[in-house]
Amino acid sequence: MPAAAYPGKECVCQFKRGICDQTCVQDMLDTPFYIACLKLRDRVGLVVGGGELGLEKTEGLLACDANVVVVSPEVLPEVERLAEEGSVVWLKREYEPSDLEGKFLVIACTDDTDTNIRIFEDAERRAMLANIVDVPPLCNFILPAIVRTGPLAIAISTAGASPALAKRMKDEISGMFGEEYARLAVILNDTRGWAKGTLPTYQDRKAFFEGIVNGDPDPIALLREGREDELHAIVADARRAAEAQLQQA
Ligand SMILES: C[C@@]1(CC(=O)O)C2=NC(=C\c3[nH]c(c(CCC(=O)O)c3CC(=O)O)Cc3[nH]c(c(CC(=O)O)c3CCC(=O)O)/C=C3\N/C(=C\2)[C@@H](CCC(=O)O)[C@]3(C)CC(=O)O)/[C@H]1CCC(=O)O
Ligand SMILES: NC(=O)c1ccc[n+]([C@@H]2O[C@H](COP(=O)([O-])OP(=O)(O)OC[C@H]3O[C@@H](n4cnc5c(N)ncnc54)[C@H](O)[C@@H]3O)[C@@H](O)[C@H]2O)c1
Secondary structure (H helix, E strand, O other): OOOOOOOOOEOOOOOOOOEOOOHHHHHHHOOOOOOOOOOOOOOEEEEEEEOHHHHHHHHHHHOOOOEEEEEEEEEOHHHHHHHHOOOEEEEOOOOOHHHHOOOOEEEEOOOOHHHHHHHHHHHHHOOOEEEEOOOHHHEOOOOOEEEEEOOEEEEEOOOOOOHHHHHHHHHHHHHHOOHHHHHHHHHHHHOHHHHHHHOOOHHHHHHHHHHHHOOOOOHHHHHHOOOHHHHHHHHHHHHHHHHHHHHHO
C-alpha cells in the first residue's frame, strides 16, 4: 500500500466522505480489467448530466449507433440541438432511479456527488454497466483511449493510472497503424465468407489467413506502396490453391 498522498485531507474521490487512504488508487491497479467491445446499436444508453462531459459521452454513444437518453435539468445548446433534431431524447429534469429501466448502460456526468453515488448504487443493484466519469470507485467499467480507423479500434487503458499517458500513447499508436491496416482488414473480411463456406476446419482457416497476413510479399507494404491489385491477386491465388488442395484430399 503506497503512502497516502493526501494525509489528513478529504478523500480526492469526494466519495468516501472520509480521510484519503489511497485505497481507490490501489484498488484500480489491482483490478484485472476484462476488455470487451460492446455492440450498442439499437440499445439505449443513459447519460445523466448535459454539460461538457455529458455532451462528449453522448457523442461517443451516438457514434456507435446507440439510442441515447439524456437526463438533466439543464444542458448545453449542442445537446438541446441533438434533442430538437431527434438524435437524442432529453428528459429535462433531475435523475430518478426509474431512468435506468431498459437501459443497457449508464454514464453519469453530473456535478453533484450525491447524485453520482446514487446512480452507481442503483445501477449496481441492477447489475448494469455504469461509469461515473472520472470517479474510479464509482465505475464498473472504465473507458479506454481509442485509436479508430475503419473497422480497426485499438484501445489503450492504464487501469486509471494515467489517462494523460493513455492519450499520449493514442497519438503515437495512430501513427504506427494507419489506413493500410484498416484496408487489409476490410479486404480479408471480404474473403471470410468464402473461407467459412469452403475451408472445413478452424486450422485450415487459420493457416489461410495467417499465410496472407504474415506473407511475403508483406500485404501492408503492398498497400502502403499503392499495389492493392497485387494483394487481390495474392488472395485469389491463395483461394485457388486451397480449393485445389481440398479437391486432392
Ligand atoms: C482515456 C479517457 C477516455 C474517455 O474519457 O473517454 C479517460 N480519460 C481521458 C482523459 C483524461 N482524464 C483525466 C485527464 C487529466 C490528466 C490525468 O489525470 O491523467 C485526461 C487527459 C485530458 O483530458 O487531456 C482526468 C482523470 N480521469 C480519471 C480521473 C480519476 C482519478 O484519477 O482518480 C482523473 C483525475 C480527475 C482529477 O484530477 O480531478 C479517471 C478515468 N479516466 C478514464 C478515461 C478512465 C481510465 C482510463 C485508463 O485506463 O487509463 C477512468 C478511470 C474512468 C473513466 O472516466 O472512464 C480520456 C482520454 C480521451 C482521449 O483523448 O482519447
Ligand atoms: N469538463 C471537464 O473537462 C471535466 C474534467 C474533469 C472532471 N470534470 C467533472 O465532471 C463533472 C461533469 O463535468 P461537466 O463539465 O460536464 O459539468 P457541468 O457542471 O457543465 O455539467 C453538469 C451537468 O449535470 C447536471 N446535473 C446536476 N445535477 C443533476 C441531477 N441530479 N440529475 C441530472 N442531471 C444533473 C447539470 O444540469 C449539468 O447539465 C463535474 O463534476 C466536473 O467537475 C469535468
